[in-house]
Amino acid sequence: MKKSILKKIVAAIVLLLIIIQFFGTEKNSSIVASENAITRHYSVPPKVQGLLKTSCYDCHSNNTTYPWYNNVQPVKWWLASHVTEGKKHLNFDEFNTYPAKKKLHKLEEVVETINRDEMPLNSYTLIHGNAKLSDADKKEIEAWVNTVKKEIQ
Known part of the structure; x- marks a missing residue:
């Protein structure tokens, strides 16, 4: 009897995994670069x-x-959730829509999170090894952030 219940549970899980394949998410891809992108300003x-x-x-x-x-x-x-959360915190393609105070705060957060090794996420760098930032990379980003902050102020 226990094997019968176990088989039913496994079959239900497999069926559930098959069914959820038909439920998608919207991809985060834009054809046209945003006019508000940080690189445009x-x-x-x-x-x-x-x-x-x-x-x-x-x-x-x-x-x-x-x-x-x-x-x-x-x-x-899971990936869609990460992207949605990431864009909620900072979106480089919409950076120029932020008020000056928020821009400065977001730039400060960039430096803080990379220096604390909070970004990029470990779950991301585990698969994307080339995304890991070296100390030199972090210094380069920090110097750029300081330049942009001066422009904003």
Whole structure:
């Protein structure tokens, strides 16, 4: 009897996993670059732009480069949640919509979170090893942030 119940439970789980594959999420991809993107209003050196694209933009812009496993539920929901949360905190493609005070605060948070190794997330760098920021990368971003903050002030 126990084997029968176990088989039913496994069958129900498999069926549930198959069914949820048909429920998608909206992808975070924009065809046209936003007029409010930070790169359209502030100078971003190529090195810093590369670091931001590699380490930040998947969750903090209007364009995410999705890995193959994004086609599998529940991973798709999990990734969509990360992107939504990331954009809620900071969206580099909508940066110029922020008031000056918020821009300054967000830039301070960029420096704080990278220096505390809170960003990029460990769950992200686990799979995207090239997104890890070295101490030199962090200093480069911090110097750029300080330049932008002076422009805003």
